[in-house]
Amino acid sequence: MKNEITCPRIVEIKNTKIEAKNIKTIFFNFPSKNIIPGQFLMIWIPGLDEIPMSVSYISDREIGFTFRKVGEATRALYDLKKRDKIGVRGPYGNGFTIKGEKILVVGGGTGIATLAPLIEKILSTKKRRVTVIFGVKTKDELFFTRRFRNIDLKISTDDGSIGFKGVASELAEKIINNEDFDQVITCGPEKMMKKIVDICNSRKIPVQASLERYIKCGIGLCGQCCIGEGLRVCKDGPVFEGDTLAKIPEFGYFKRDASGRKIKI
C-alpha cells in the first residue's frame, strides 16, 4: 500500500501564522503518522498553480508548511485565511536520515522551515545533541528562533544586524573546525549547501543536503527534476548524501527551468 495521497485532497485551513516579514505558516488537518522530516507536499491553489512545500510542523493530526512570499503562487497562499481551502497531495520524497548523536544543522532562509521538524525529531531522543545555525540576510527575516528548547542556536546575518556577520556556511566552517560532529544536515540556498557539503566531504563528516528543483509531477515520472545520472529530486531526493552530491557536477552550478533548459544558480 502507498502511504502518499496522489490526487489533491481538499483541506480547510485551520490557522495561519506570520512567522517573520513575508513568511507565513498555513496549518491544516492531514494524515501525519507517516510523514518523515524533509518530505514535501504539493500544494494546489485551485485555479492558479500547484507548488512544492516542505512540511514544517508535524503533530498528531495537524501539519503545516512555512513559506516566503516570492511570486504569484506564494503571494496567493499568503493572502489565504482560516477556512479557505487548498488541495494537498503527498508526502513525497525521502526525507532526512539521522546518523549519530552529535549533529550540526545548518538552515539558510526558508530552508529553516524544512529543517524544523528534523530538529524536533533529533531532540525527541534524549542522548542526541544538536547545534543549529540559522542564516538569513537580515534580522527581520529570522523565524523559529524560539520554537526549540535545549538547542545550541547560532545565528548569522549577511548584514550583521544580529549574530555572526556573514553567510551561514562561514559560521558552519568555524564551528566544524572547533568541534567534532557525527553528522551535518543542511537546507538553504544551493551555493551555501555546496560549500558545506564540500567542507564535510573533505573532512569525511557524513552530510545530507535537501535540494530544490522545479517540480511538476512530484512522483518520479516526468523527469523534470532530474539531476546527475537521473536522480529525481522529487522521488530519490530531495535529501541527498554528501558522497552522492560529490558526483553531481551541476550541484551548486546549474538547475533547469520549466522547459528543461539549463540555468545558472
Added chain:
Amino acid sequence: MKNDEIDTSTRLSTLVLKNPFMLASGIMDEDAGSMIRIAKNGAAAIITKSIGTKQREGYANPTIVEVDCGIINSMGLPNPGIEAYGEEIKLVKKKTSIPIIGSIFGRDEKEFCLLAKKMETYGADAVELNLSCPHAKGYGLEIGSNPEKVGNIVASVKSSISIPLLVKLSPNVTDIVEIAKTAEKNGADIITAVNSVKAMKIDIETGLPVLSNKIGGYSGRAIKPIGVRCVYEISKEVDIPVVGVGGILTAEDAIEYFMAGASAVQIGSAVYYRGVEVFKKLNNELKEWMKRHGYRKLLDIIGLAQKNRRG
C-alpha cells in the same frame, strides 16, 4: 530450459533490440542523465521527450493527477527546444549502446523535417513523430487525426532522413487503421500505438478541473485494453512492425500486446508504479512466462492472436 536460453530480442525495421521493452516518450527522458539511468536499468531503446523547434515551458501545474487505474497528465509538451537538445542526445549516445529514438512534434511538414534532420545529425538512431499528443493546441492529435496531414508530414520527413521513421498514433480517432495505413503508404517504417487517451478529472469539493489545462491524457492500467485493440486492428492491416504502448505494468500485459501483433512495447507510467528497475523486472518476468509456456523465442508469440483468429 534456462532463462539465458530464452531469446527475447526483437527487430523494428533496421533497429535491433536486445529485449522488447523500450522507454516511452515523456518519461524521464528530458536530459541525458535520466536516459543513461534508464539504459543502465535494462531498457532496450529510449524514445526521447517530444522536442519542438522552440523552448516551451509547458502548462502551469497541476500537470498530473493520479486517478483510479491510471494517471492523467497534461504536461503541455515542455522541452528545451531542438537547438539545446543536441548536447543531451550526443551525451546519451556517448554513454550508452542502445538505440536512441528522437521524438519530435511540429506544426507542419517544414517544422517536422527540420526537427527530424537535427535529430539525425545529433546521432539519433531513429525518429518518432508525435502525431498524437492529446492536449497541445496546434500539435499532436490535432494533426494526427487528419489523414491528409499525416500523409504529407510522413512523406516529407521520410524523404529528408535516412534513419528509420516511427509514427506514434492516438486512439482518439474514428479509425486508427486508416491513419496507420496512410502512414505506411507514405513511408513510415514503424507504427507506435497508442498515445494517452483524452481524459479529465474534476475536483468535486471546488467544482474545478484539477489540471490547469483541464483536459489531459490518460495512461496506465485503464488504457491497456484500448491499446491492445488498436495494435490488433493495425497489425492486421499493415505490413510494417507495430510497437505497443499503453498500460503495460507486467510481462503479462506486454504479452497481450505481442499476441495482438506488437513487435516491441514501450513503457511509460509503469516507471511510477514499479520503479526505474521496471525494464529488468519485465524482461525477467517475460522469460519466466515463456519458460513456463515452452516458448524459446519472442518471435513465436508475436501476432499469435492474429494467427488464431477465425475469419
